[in-house]
Each structure stands twice: as C-alpha cells, then as structure tokens.
Amino acid sequence: MVQPELAPTWRITEWLNTPEPIDLEAQRGRVVVACAFQMLCPGCVSRAIPQMKAVHELFAPQGVLVVGLHTVFEHHEAMMPVTLHAFLLENRIHFPVGVDTPADDGGHIPKTMQAYHMQGTPTFLMIDRSGRLRQQLFGHVPDLQLGAEISQLVMESVPNEAGSVAKPEEVPPPGARK
Amino acid sequence: MVQPELAPTWRITEWLNTPEPIDLEAQRGRVVVACAFQMLCPGCVSRAIPQMKAVHELFAPQGVLVVGLHTVFEHHEAMMPVTLHAFLLENRIHFPVGVDTPADDGGHIPKTMQAYHMQGTPTFLMIDRSGRLRQQLFGHVPDLQLGAEISQLVMESVPNEAGSVAKPEEVPPPGARK
C-alpha cells in the first residue's frame, strides 16, 4: 500500500459556524472528517449533508472534527456567501463550514478543490490523527461504510513525539487546553 | 361541502422554463397542479421537487399543467433569480416556474402566497378544469394520495358553454390550437 500523504492545506476565504478559522495543521491528534459540497448540488442536499449531520452527532463526542467545505465550481454567482448563510440555517448545520478560495486565474475550480484533485461534489475526506489523508471518496458513500471508516481512524493509536503510542482515551478532548 | 372558489390570480414577476408567461385564467379546460416552494427549504428539495418532477412526467401526457411557484418569504437576499436559474438546472426541473412578487409594503410574504393564505413551503395547489382551487395541501403529501387526487381532477368532465359535458378524451390536448 502506498503510504498516505499529509492532507493538503485548506485555502479558505471565510469560515462559518466557528468563532475562529480552523487550521488543519493544528488538528494533529484528532480525526478530521470533511465533506466538500455545493449548496445547489441535489445529491449533497438530499444525502451528503444529512449524513454529515449524523456523523457530527455520532462522532463529535468522540473527538472527531466534522467540517464542511463549500467548493463552488459552477454557477459561482448563484452560490454567494449570503446564500450559504441561509442554507446553513435552513438545513440546521451546526458544524464549521469553510468557503473554498476561488481560482486566481479566473478558472472554475477553487483552490482547495484543486489541491485535492477532487472530481466533483460531494467528496468526503478522512484525515487521521497524524494529519494524513487516509480516504477521499467521491459521490454517495453508504452509511455503514462511512461509520466503519471513521471509527477505524478514531480507534487508531496516536504516535507521540518519542515514538511510543498513546491509547485514544488519553487524547485530550477537543476543547481542552494544556 | 363548501363550493370551492376560483383559484386566485398568480402574481409573478418572472417566468422560467417557458417562452411566455402563464396566465392561470387561460388554462380553463385543463387541470393545473402547482407547488409553491423555496429553493433553500430542505423538505422542498428532498421531497416536494422530486415529487413534482414525477407528477410532470406522469400527468403532462394527460394534459395536466405542472408549475412551480417560487414563494420566497425568508432569506430574500439569499434566493435571487440568478440562484433560482442555477437551482432549476442542477435539479433538472423542466416545467415552468414563476417567481412570486414581493410584498409592496416591505413585508415578508410575497403576493401570490398572501392571496392563497399559504402557511409555508411546500404547498401544493390543485386546480380543476373550471379554474376552481380544489385542494391546497401544506407539507408532505404521500405519493399515493397525490396521484389519486390529481387523477380525480383529470377524470372529471368539462362543462362546455351550453352546460352539457364532454368526456375528458374530447378535451383538446394542451398544445392544440383551434
């Protein structure tokens, strides 16, 4: 198996549902599940968003960070931030959502979407406690598989600086400060 | 039973998916099924819109006119026509959709929504061959009931000028000209 690489940095212009921007690199020790979506993509609204809400409810208490990435690559003028704000309210989305940065060159594909070579929306990203991109899944993912794959990352031990492992239970909870 | 009244006139600022505005009063002799929706209403996107697409596919060949009414009563700035255009494309909606006219007085409820005293979205309107509003249903309507109620209107005879009735089969098809 190819060794998974570190998840590329997210390029976000605006964060919603969070008091501070989310720095992916600062999440080491924590499992991160992200879903790239567009609010006018029917498969996102009907299936992926309800799944992510359920993932947030089930896994946030286990320390998993659930994030939405609004990766607009078509109908840009139709999906402005003002509409995204209303979309989050109407769909009762309470986890953080970042707006992907438009391409510099006037291209259609925003920067985070480019960095991950995404094929479209929805795309699920699963990032382990070491910051490596372990899964990237485009399209519909059955709930049974989604739950299994996230749980697998949650159960993995955390490498510490000395190279020994800590049990997941010893990872400080998400809100903890040292 | 109270005699159903004529369906109030629609107050539309812009029509999409149709070369000409749709005049409800000109549809006499034809069954009309309309769905008032908002593109950011999750129940509309997940359930009512797919139902209306199925209604259009099943009943348009029987002469039924299927129409969407975009009745924005919240987050007005988030649901502008440019976004509605993209929404229709993304959801592959091919039947006509009219944009309800905003209230004069700066109120939230647009004019057609007011005229029908709608409670919210989605709301289904079923209008018979005589132009009478026979059903107005707010919220989710099971497919079995929806199919039954539309079919009932389709089967009803059409009163002609002299007061006698024509069988439904004798009604000219929707695109016919005399």
Place this chain on the structure above:
Amino acid sequence: MVQPELAPTWRITEWLNTPEPIDLEAQRGRVVVACAFQMLCPGCVSRAIPQMKAVHELFAPQGVLVVGLHTVFEHHEAMMPVTLHAFLLENRIHFPVGVDTPADDGGHIPKTMQAYHMQGTPTFLMIDRSGRLRQQLFGHVPDLQLGAEISQLVMESVPNEAGSVAKPEEVPPPGARK
C-alpha cells in the same frame, strides 16, 4: 386499444380476514384492486404489502375492495395456511386474503395465477366497475402511478341496465343493503 376482458374467476381454497368468501362476479359496480403475493417474497413484504395497506386505507372509504391473493408457486411446503395466518397478524393486514388453489396436475403454478398468466409476485390487478381487468402489473409500481390508476377507475361512471350512466356518488357504499 384492445377492449379489456372480464377478469377471470378467482379459484380460492380458503379466505382469511372475511366472514364470507368473496365472489368476484358479485362485485359489479365496485372497483376491485388485488395483489397476488407470496409471504416469503422479499419485494412483496418490503414494498407491495405496505402499498396495499396504504391503498386499503385511502381507497376503502371510496368503496374500493382491496384483496390479497396468496399465489404460492415455489416452496409450497414452506408457505402453508398456518404460516399465512401468522403473517397477516404480524404484518397487520386487515383486508381479505384468499389462498390460490394448487394446480391439479402437480404443477407449481396455482389456478388463479394460471388463469391470469401471471409472471410472478407481486402482481397487481385492477378491475373496473364492470368487472373488466383494466390493468395487470408485475413487479414494483410507484405509488404515484398506483394512486392515479385506482383513482381513474373510481371516477368512472357505472353503466346501469338501461345503458345510461350513474355518477360514482350514486353507487351504494360497500356495506349498503338494498
């Protein structure tokens, strides 16, 4: 269009959920919707039976007779009447169900199933007020279509002896006695 023929007589060995056997020929003036099923057929249990229960709830008040036909054509020894009784209880089926008569010649296909040339289960039969078989549909039928087709038969006028027509509203309700 070929003129629909009279629905063949049902050949039933035992009726459940009804005090008296149901004579199809005695139902003239009434719309009859039947579903041929097998209790071990997964598509019947998951989809057709719940549909028929919904059809019964929606259309029985409109005078439609809803009937199940247990047409066992495989695993005969596994689907004996004692098991069917329990099946009806567990699935809360309250409409009449008739057990199709096994073939005389030791064949697999029971007699009613043979008479209708059914391809398998579930099969829906729609019989109009004149006793004609208007629709026979094998497999899954979407609710919207099912509701529409039953409603169409309900709305049709009833030919009386003199050849004139009565409006559906004048048909005596199912339990009425003259």
Place this chain on the structure above:
Amino acid sequence: MVQPELAPTWRITEWLNTPEPIDLEAQRGRVVVACAFQMLCPGCVSRAIPQMKAVHELFAPQGVLVVGLHTVFEHHEAMMPVTLHAFLLENRIHFPVGVDTPADDGGHIPKTMQAYHMQGTPTFLMIDRSGRLRQQLFGHVPDLQLGAEISQLVMESVPNEAGSVAKPEEVPPPGARK
C-alpha cells in the same frame, strides 16, 4: 462502566448455511456480530436482514463472523425449519443461521433468547475478540452507528496468552489453520 461479561453460550438445534455447527466459544480472537430475528417479523425482513447482509459483505473480509439466530417466540407452528430454509433462499442470506432451542417447559421464549434476556426481535449482539458481549441492541440500529460499533471491535487489539497485545493485522484470517 460495568465490565462486559462473556456472551452466553448459544443453544442451537440446527444450523443452516454452514457445514458445521458454530461454537461461539471457539471464536476467540474474532469479532462476532449476530442478529436474532424471526422470519415473520416485518422489521426484521425490511430492515435488519438487509442490514446484516450488508454487514456480512463489508466486514466478513475483515474477519468478522456474521450470524443469524432464529429466535421464534410467537407463532411457533408458523415458522418451522422448512419455512426458514425457503426464507433464506428467497432473501439470499448466505451467512450461517442457527435455530434457537425451544423452551423445555412449554414456554414461548427459546433458550438462547432467554439466556440473553432479549426483549424481542430484531436484537443485535456484538461480541469482541475476547468473547465478551459488548453491545446488545433491540430494534432498529442506524447503519452509521452499526458500522462504527463493529469497526471499533475490529480495531481492538487481541490479548494473547502472555498478556501482551497483537495488532489486528496479525490475527490469522478466519479460515486459517495453525
């Protein structure tokens, strides 16, 4: 948290879909997921059985043993083994299914169901690599949760005789012989 206890022994009269009876005690080192069901229980047929088939497909390659337990506690005469055989064929169930032993005293609740104090069907049992009953869930379990809980047990290390732990990858696959 209360220390989970060893899963009680299964009391089975007949095994289907397996060349040899399954001895629960012999499964140490392996995760076992069982579903107690009745073939005439609608929630079992519509939801739990399809879930168990998906669990088998997803987790059997990871060494999980998926088992059905036919725990008849009502309509005993309606759910005899001959009918269960046909049920497995019709529902395309390929994992092993054991028939729970009827009560000695003429009671309704069969012996395995009694030993686990089950409330009804479906009931999911999740047994870890050490043979402990880690979860017992009655009724519908969402796929996301089911996948997460099974994956958690799969990821747990296996205690060996000396008390040290082996990584899951080092567990011999299910069919392996030493």
